[in-house]
Amino acid sequence: MKWKKYLIWGGALCALYLVYVVISLFFLPPVTALKDKKMNMTIQVKDWQGNYHPLLVGPRNRYWTPLSQIPSEMKWAVVLAEDASFYKHEGIDVKAIKEAIKYDLEKQSFARGASTITQQVAKNLFLSREKTLTRKAKELYLAKRMEQEITKGRIMELYLNVIELGPMVHGVGHGARYYFGKSAAALTPRECAFLAAMLPGPRVAYNPYKNLGKVLKRSNMILKLLANKGVLSPGEYQAALAEMPNVGRMQKKVDESIKQVEVMANHTSATLPQGLATEPEKDAAEPAAAPAEQPAAAEPAPEQAPEKAPENGAPPQKEEGAPQEKQ
Template sequence: MTMKKLMGIGIGAAVLYAVYIGVSLFFLPSVDSLKDRKMNMTIRVRDWKGNFHPFTVGPKNRYWTSSASIPPEMKWAVILAEDARFYKHEGIDVNAIKNAIRYDLEKKSFARGASTITQQTAKNLFLSREKSLNRKIKEVILAYRMEEKLTKGRILELYLNVVELGPMVYGIGHGARYYFGKPASALTPRECAFLAAMLPGPRVAYNPYRNMGKVVRRSEMILKLMRRKGVLSVGEYRAALGQSPNISGLQRKVDESIKKEEVFNNISSAVTDDLPLDAPAGVEEPESPEAPLVPRDTGPENEPPLENRNGEPPVEQGAVDP
């Protein structure tokens, strides 16, 4: 086959792929409905055996926690740990992407991600977890659209109500009840940092039943960042460090929930008996063993604004969050 024919085939394949991407983008869902805080939508979430279940996003979910009921410490713990430039970027953090590429090249691995809170919210609400260029492009487009249509506070509210925190435990409302037996509005700063510390990987890397020490250490680093930013006073910071997250006895609850899933889904023990509890066959484990804390930015010029410790984190660019 001549070089000319090979070039023709390559160009043709590129054109077809571009058409495919264009068509798939054309059929992306609208984000306009997300502006309505009374809106309810159903998405699919996975249990720890890889099976999908319907999940309600919105006030009809009994664990739904409105933005006004989410402690500011919870919001800041997640922002400082997951997306330090949340109030500065418009859905995509170019600096984070550059830093992640540099970090991965140094470590010779894909240990560091660059997805913003907005991108993660778009993925959780609308997209699958497949690792493909097509899905990533969709994620970026949806993130831009969400930033155009929604306030930062609304994006954060949606994100905190769909994040995975345990076996079929999605959202901080359920997480607060599951781990601490209280509503999210009653979480202490220590408990907020504890939940935020789990977000890189509640199934394996930051599963408190497997790696409690790692979760506690990460939560203490988050508390230190919260103190540094003025979210916590000196007294509040010291009090938080003096607390020990009380999750005693919950390993039994995890084991029981896994057994219920197995019975419900009639999972074959011949396939899964030799597998770790939280790394089932056919289910990707997205988190890295050592997720870097606040990996994207350092220095005061990159810190999110802090205007009122007792209120919701401010919204930049003139947006008003009702």
């Protein structure tokens, strides 16, 4: 029967593909080097015109911001908006993946990826942006290894320093300077929510130059999540809602953003991503600031942040990288 022959050939092809994917995992770069907070590495990022440019990730980048200097509201904003289970999962959110598969099958597309923050770090540092099953398998594998090798705090630090927030604008340090003319440490809750609101699509859907109202609406939603979580008090929440980002300053950035892309196009001859290259460690001094106090944990697990502030008045436990909720 022909259908039996098709099944045999189909099964053989699937088996060969699985073997190919498994073998490719052995050639992925190690993640242990990410433990070193003085480490610098170069990745390739694509500008809005489709050209690739090198981006330095590490303390030698002038916009690099240590986790201890990033406001708690910024950390919680990205967690609540992008990966609410970040402090619970081990790199992969199985429930979110199941929901994404169901959604994608219904829409017959790869519209929803269900990537955790850890997966996004793995993709940004080591992989391309192509939407293929092979790349997704590599992403899942790297995310799992990262959770085994480095802390949640280090993963969050890397994430917040490589996220795309505008035309050749990567990381909250650069985003804070670009949009608000200040350091990341000086960001207000509204500004933190504003930057987090852009993450799903800073190029088009949540580009403040094109869809400012949409970005503000999403940032309002994030502020509400921060208030519900206890990160903001009722008074701080109302004050943040009343605050409007300096839209006039942002409008002036439109022409500057176009010029910046043109300047970057002439700044480097890079045309294709070549993986990563480790940079020298000189001038990569550790920040003097001490890590922020951590939120209370619902259970005494070392790498989990609590879903809620403790109701029994128990003293909070400290954990690296987990932002602090306000009681």
